[in-house]
Amino acid sequence: MEHPSSRPPLQSAGPPPSAESVPRREDEGNSSDAGFPDRRLRCPTCRARRRAKEESCYRCGTDLRLLIAIESRADRLYRAACRAYRSGFFRTAASRAAVAVRLEAREEFLRLLSISAVRAGDYRGGVLAARRLIFLRRAAGALGE
Numbered sequence: 001m002e003h004p005s006s007r008p009p010l011q012s013a014g015p016p017p018s019a020e021s022v023p024r025r026e027d028e029g030n031s032s033d034a035g036f037p038d039r040r041l042r043c044p045t046c047r048a049r050r051r052a053k054e055e056s057c058y059r060c061g062t063d064l065r066l067l068i069a070i071e072s073r074a075d076r077l078y079r080a081a082c083r084a085y086r087s088g089f090f091r092t093a094a095s096r097a098a099v100a101v102r103l104e105a106r107e108e109f110l111r112l113l114s115i116s117a118v119r120a121g122d123y124r125g126g127v128l129a130a131r132r133l134i135f136l137r138r139a140a141g142a143l144g145e
């Protein structure tokens with residue numbers, strides 16, 4: 001069993017996050033992310049491109065209302081997590097981002113969860129979120145998205 005003291009000491013106060021690591025206020029509502037096209041723009045059943053505010057898929061008729069409600073809830077949690085992070089409440093930011101990730105595993109949610117967890121002192125949680133982010137990116141790459 002690994003003894004905690006056998007690890008190299010971790011910096012408790014790292015450098016402030018880079019400008020791109022936490023979205024700026026004006027970016028929060030923007031669901032697209034360069035280099036990582038938003039899978040939410042597609043129908044989960046037939047992968048047809050979704051049209052804004054449409055409650056059912058124009059091609060296969062899948063009811064999208066529950067999906068839209070979940071996405072909205074995840075977006076609100078993410079914005080709340082961003083506010084908490086900016087205010088220095090890293091534990092709160094991490095817990096809100098974690099709920100957002102459970103609702104929907106999105107790159108920006110995982111990124112915020114990872115840095116919030118680390119800054120709250122939860123290094124294991126930070127690493128787990130970062131690893132999930134890497135898997136998500138690889139899967140998106142494999143799908144050609």
Ligand SMILES: [Zn+2]
Nearest residue numbers: 043046057060
């Ligand atoms: Zn469809």
